[in-house]
Amino acid sequence: MTEYGRGPGPEPWHPEDPLYGDGGWGGQQARTGQQSPYGGQPQHYPQQPQQPQYGDWGTGQHPGYGQAQQQYQHPGQQYAGQGQQYGAQQPYDTGGWPTGAQPHLPYPADPTDPYPQQPAAYGGGQPDFYNTPDAYPPPEPPGRRRPEPEPTTDWDPGPDQGEHAFFAGGDDDDDEPGDRRGRGERRGRGGKNKRSRNGCACLVVALVFGGGLAGVTYFGYQFYQDRFGAAPDYAGEGTKEQVTVEIPKGAGGAEIGRRLKAAGVVKSVDAFVAAQSQNPDGQSIQAGAYLLNKQMSAKSAVEMMLDPKSQNNVMVTPGQRNGAVYNAIDEKLGLESGTTKDVAQKQYKSLGLPSWANNGSEIKDPLEGFLFPGTYPAAKGMKPEAVLKEMITQANRQYGQYDLAAKAKALDLENPLQVITVASLVQAEGKTEDDFRKMAEVVYNRLSPDNTETYQLLQFDSTFNYLKGESNINISESEINSNQDPYNTYTQKGLPPGPIGNPGAEALKATLNPTDDGWLYFVATDGRNRTEFARTHDEFLELKAKFNESSGN
Structure with missing residues (x-):
């Protein structure tokens, strides 16, 4: 063992x-x-002066190494007593090695040590760095410290250690106090051409700043011109050359400006938009065709478009008959009177009417009821059929919003054409929107087989006036009763063969949504604008007497 x-x-x-x-x-x-x-x-170690050593870690005090701090006992090793040296008096067999305090051998002299043969013990004469940021690693004794090599760079950091001399305002002849390098050394390491480099730097900076300033000025000017400068525009009222420009319904200022620019009327869209916004009535420019001069100023173009003389439009008003529309088209297009009416009678099948229109042989005008109210362009050079097509297209668009076939069936009518016919009656006889719904109920109640008051006779003056081409409210009973025309609702039961005018959107809506109050009679008691309704014949007679009194009959 x-x-x-x-x-x-x-x-x-x-x-x-x-x-x-x-x-x-x-x-x-x-x-x-x-x-x-x-x-x-x-x-053997060199003789060291007694220095404070690391001691009690818990108290922060530093007694000499080996002082009586504590008694550490171990069966094979003992640290005890002041002055007892480490490694002395081993209590167990050391294998024949000498024991006890041993003399220290001196270190050989360091040839690079600037302080040879000096007592430079670790920590000698130095403060204790234990438990401070400098303790790891322990500070090197001053005798063994070597000068730190100076950083080598390929540029001179200048007087402010990194700040360029141009920006620091320094000169290579100015030596800072405490500078490690002498003036000659700095000059010898690159200071020879420093002034010339500073001059080049000044030139480069000046060029950069100058170029940047020029660029900012140019682009700033362009930005100002684009955003705030006046838009390109012509001057004056334009040339003698005229052109027709069509403005669609719902077009705003930008769209109008684009059309005018494309026609050569204005020079830019922005100029027109600005002129329109500056004119108090600029927003009232209507859709239609305008006869304008070429190369007009935007201001002159706006003023001319607001002048009715320049407007080459045909306006269809609610309830207006086709005969009046034909005459207006002839006038605007500079055609002989009756030209548009002749085109309508001969070409009506190719003008875009819906398939359910004109299903009666007794219809006086196939296009009646299909020239939808609105404003339409009609300038010289245009053909009548082009203007009529635009009106019919608008009618199809408006009527197409409703399922007129289903509506006709729900209202006990034969077809969609009868819906438009009722709407034309409502438009002709009613005076207000409130009248329209009551008037529609009067028509449906009189068409009812249960009507024992008029026996399906509508008895509307408007239908007789239509066949006569008149607008007379004073019609004698003998004249009415003697006329057997299909459009005379005093002698012919039911609806007339077709519409008697062009109903507007409000009359059409009222036709599809009548009142349900039992109205059967109506009288324009003031002869023009006031319509009153009655449910019985006796009430009707009272209203008739009121009318006779107001009209002097």
């Missing part, structure tokens, strides 16, 4: 042992089965 602390076959300590100077924890190495590098052999 191996004795505690004795390794098998230990070798004697040698001065070149690599563990020499490792701290001398011989006792611990003995316990682990390793040979202590010190073991009791003489160890």
Whole structure:
């Protein structure tokens, strides 16, 4: 059994042992089965003045190493007593190595040490850095410190250590106090052409700033011109050459400006939009065709479009008959009177009427009821059929919003054409929107087979006036009763063969949504604008007397 602390076959300590100077924890190495590098052999260190050593870690005090701080006992190693040296008096077998306090061997002189043979013990004459940021690693003794190499760079940091001399306002002849390098050294390391470099830097900076300023000025001017400068515009009222420009319904200022510019009337869209906004009536420009001069100023163009003389439009009003519309088209197009009416009678099948229109042989005008109210362009050079097509297209658009076939069936009518016919009656006889719904109910109640008051006779003056081409409210009973025309609702039961005018949107809506109050009679008691309704014949007679009184009959 191996004795505690004795390794098998230990070798004697040698001065070149690599563990020499490792701290001398011989006792611990003995316990682990390793040979202590010190073991009791003489160890020589230069004589050191007594310095404070690391001591009590818990109190922050630093008594000398080996002072009586505590008694540490171990069967194979002992630290005790003031002045007792580390490694002395091993209580166990050391394998024949000398024990006890050993003299220290001096370090050989360092040829690079500027202070040879000086007592420079670790920490000698230096403050204790324990528990401070400088403690790791411990500060090197002053005797072994070497001058720090100066950083080598390929540029001179200048008087402010990194700030260029041009911006610091310095000169290479100015030496800062405490500068490690002399003036000659700085000049010798690149200061020769420093003034010329500063001059180049000034030139480069000036060029950059100058170019940037010029660029900012140019683009700033362009931005101002684009955003705030006056838009390109012509001057004056334009040339003698005229052109017709068509403005669609719902077009705004920008759209109008684009059409005018494309026709050569104005020079830019922005100029027209600005002129329109500056004119108090500029927003009242209507859809239609305008006869304008070329190369007009935007201001003149707006003023001319607001002048009715320049407007080459045909306006269809709600309830207006086709005969009046034909005459207006002829006038605007500069055609002989009757030209448009002749085109309508001959070409009506190719003008875009819906399939359910004109299903009666007694219809006086196939286009009646299909020239929808609105404003339409009609300028010289246009053909009548083009103007009529635009009106019919608008009618199809408006009527197409409703399922007129289903509506006709729900209202006990034969077809969609009868819906438009009722709407034309409502438009002709009613005076207000409130009248329209009541008037529609009067028509449906009189058409009812249960009508024992008029026996399906509508008895509307408007239908007789239509066949006569008149607008007379004073019609004699003998004249009415003697006329057997299909459009005379005093002698012919039911609806007329077709519409008697062009109903507007409000009359059409009222036709599809009549009141349900039992109205059967109506009288324009003031002869023009006031219509009153009655449910019985006696009430009707009272209203008739009121009418006679107001008209002087």
